[in-house]
Amino acid sequence: MTTDDLHEEPASPLSPGLQSLLADVLADLSTLSVPHCLIGAAALGAWGRPRATHDLDLLILVDQGAKERLIARLSSSGITVNRQWQAANPMAETRVTRFVSQRHPDYPLDLVYASDRHEREALRRTRTVQLHGLSLSVVSPEDLMILKLKAGRPTDFDDVIGIVKNPHLRLDLDYLWNWADHLGLQGELHYVLQAAGGEG
Template identity: 50%
Template sequence: MIGALALGVWGTPRATYDVDFLILAHCNDPQPFLGLLRAAGFSINETWHDANPMAREVVLRLAHPTAPHFPVDLVFSLGPFDRAVLDRRQAVDFHGLTIWMSSPEDLVLMKLRASRPRDFDDVISIVKNPRLHLDLDYLWGWANQLGLHGELSYVLHAADTGR
């Protein structure tokens, strides 16, 4: 799990309107996978996909009749960073369920990559979490590879100075 629900574990919780999962898969024929999702009651939100054509190849937005206004986003990737995210995922107890979450460092990097204003605030809340001891070498290594050096510098400075 990635996104705002993971933020609730590693930083300051905030309202969210979806749940995000990172899926590492390469699928030449998605029909069997889509069939499994449909059999489980999920439907693809074609309206969202039509409004977000750039995300169509990377994000599959789903709806389920038990929570029709709370979409599920499956984020597909085959890149080396996303492989590292999945390799480093952590099992977290979530109301009695074991949920696999991205590590706090990887959530920081994913949010810096998204670069929305709320993501910077989310990252600052993770950096300021006194329960965490972030691996700065890991953060700097990937920030440099992903072209996020300036963004990471900004949030580390903002977290240290309180802005």
């Protein structure tokens, strides 16, 4: 993990409820020493164009025992598995667990389980930044780009273009192209670099 001091903390686009939920979850993850980092739209404030979001996504690395301990710990904090969502998305069980907070029921929390080499590498390359009023581990800009290119929604492409256009970042293009080649994302990466006016 490295510390990034390249920029002052931006204004958070997260609502007070989401910021409070994030603080609660981070406390439990830290207590159990679970490798983790903030991903998704909430991480954009560190690297790209911040935008409003109504949920939280964190990438974590756990085995089955650690997963069960984490679920129990979160439950004791009033953050429980959303059984209705899990039942409606049975194929997601090994990939993501969605939680609901008793204090902040309007804001979904997704804990995404690192499932491939890239995601495990992303957890080794996290940056510690001041964001959303907290000091927290955030996915690196390159790894956030790869995660969003894997997701492949129009909003994800817009988010990646915003990261590329950030003049304060020096992206590791060799790293990006290495993972794009490995994951079959060459066309997607070429598109966002060209659309942002960066190198192809």
